[in-house]
Amino acid sequence: MSLSHTAPAAASTASAPAVELQGARFAYRAGRDVVAIESLVIPRGETVFLHGPSGSGKTTLLGLLAGVLKADQGAVRILGTDLTRLSSGERDAFRAQHLGYVFQQFNLIPYLSVRENILLPVRLDAGRRARLQGADPLRAADTLAADLDIAGALESPVTELSVGQQQRVAVARALIASPELVICDEPTSALDSDRRERFLQLLFKSCAKAGATLVFVSHDMSLQPLFARAVSLPEVNRASAVHLVEN
């Protein structure tokens, strides 16, 4: 395990870390913290495996990282921006612009075609569209689809896709217009082990190409060896100081 706990130090680099939590606490009901993380830093460009059993606060932590939830205390810095200082609308805009998100399953809007699903982030948000730097969104989608081996399915209705294909479409959507951070919430749980590895390979390759930091959440410990780094959520959450540093 290439995991060590030290004081935050990554901010010294030219750009802020992809994720930096300090004293972040969140409770759905007052006094019952679900997330209490003293320190968690994920540098840019990493592929991090965040694992923990159900109930360890994974979903809540992802909500905090994505800015859907707002920490009650502490700082949640994504790419150097403290989300706790943003309004909910600003957090939505931030997410639209800088984040890609892949769900466990049912990632796609059923009434849109595969291409429309991939294009959704750039169509919905002007900031995200700007990241294409003038490139044609359709071509960007086609390139991603080719990389993820779903080019043949671009015009299909999403309901005709296999689960594996659907998850790759979801990755393409998360990666369109090259966001800095991609969060995957157990995206392989519905895949069998062969496809799982192949999926991860495509995911790593695409994230590397896009230059995105990958935070991959799962309770499936068998995936851990595939990642460069791993964070155990039970250790980090409610632990005094859990810190991830570069090798």
Add this chain to the structure above:
Amino acid sequence: MGTILRLALQSLRSRFLTSFLTVASIALSVTLLVGIEHVRAGVRESFAGTIRGVDLIVGARGGTLQILLSSVFGIGAPAGSVSMATYERWAQHPAVAWTIPYALGDSHRGYRVVGTTPEFYERYRYRQDGRVTFATGGPAAKETDVVIGAEVAERLGYAVGSPIVVTHGLQGGGISDHEAHPFTIVGVLDRTFTPIDRAIYVTLEGIEAMHEDFEAMPVSAPPAIGAPAESVPSMPGASAPPAMPGASAPPAMPGYEPPPGTPTMPGYEPPPGTPTMPGATPPAVAPAPAPVAEAPHDDEHDDHADHDEDAQGAEGDHAGHDHAPEQITAFFVGTRNRFEALQLQREMNTDLTEPLTAVIPGVALGELWQNIASAEVGLRIVALFAVAIGLTGMLVALYSSLDARRREMAILRAVGAGPRTIVSLLVFESALLAFVGCVLGVAFVYLILSLGQGAIEARSGIHLAIRGLGATEWSYLALVLGAGTLIGFVPALKAYRNSLSDGLSPRS
């Protein structure tokens, strides 16, 4: 926002059946609402447009509505009559530009016969500036000339040149036939969608002439009530009266108006118990154009004779035979200056020579409409409930689809849509459903109108003009659209709360 719009459209399309049914229920309720309003406005319009250009309607002293109904609509009995002398005196009044005399009391197979002058064809107006025009032929000029309304011509299959027999009395079949004075149709009027269509017009002299002929027959004099009626053989084409077998047929039966030209006053009717010829009331005979079994001529004429006796010095008046009736039922007045109408009305109403009631048609029509307006309120309430049902259906459809769409909302949130976007998506959907419902509903109204206009006219005589939406209709549409949009907030706020509590992983 363009994306939201497209998303909403695609989402609705993906739930085509539900969307379609929702739109259909809204469209139907809008059809009902707008349709009822259209019919209401159409009825009111054709009602208010029944008579135009006439400043005063003058009849014997009586109720405003009675005068209006009897003279313009041909409903019910006039209160009495106006003597020719009085009419002529008022016609000379400096404020009066023209007059149209109206002598009622006879009928032909259920259609009223009106004795009038050529002024009628000149001056009478209906709806906006509708003139009385001829489909064929021209005005009645001679004593025996008859002009018929469009409906009369159509229903009875008459044309210019047809002979016609006028029946004395007003009810369905005639009471007696003025067969001695057969008339000839010289003109058929264009359809007006007013009571004109259901009337038959003759000259005043024509009216008088047929009564002279009638009176020339042996009639047992004064105590005429019980006297046997003249056995006038009925002409082919004339129908016998609707008889109530066994009824002692009191001449005073309501509706058995005294004939025109017969000066009568209310209350002059003989008492009901008056002996009448037993069995004199003939059995009903099918009103077929073919010669029918001879009905023994009825005794209702007694009251004709009777009234003649009772009337103010009518006795002997016929001696002159100047071919102008002594009495008319009412007359219409056009003033030189509209502002003088009120003054003239007051003058007529207070004049002591002969008690008259002058009515301003617009005022009386408004009064009459008020009386029947409560029915329209009921219709509106029903239609509004229909709209409420349609909108509730939409609420149910949107709300019940919400759970299935939680995942969709989470995806949208994950790609950066804020809760406000989610809300606007759902509100936009419902607004769109309501809007399409309104458009289809209105389109449906016009479709029905354009297809059914003829049939509605033929059946009810109501001319429903195809016209633009009025202020009321627009406000209804705004109401439906506004309510539809507001209703969209109910599922939208639920989705908003879901998307907040769900975060990015709906518990489903």
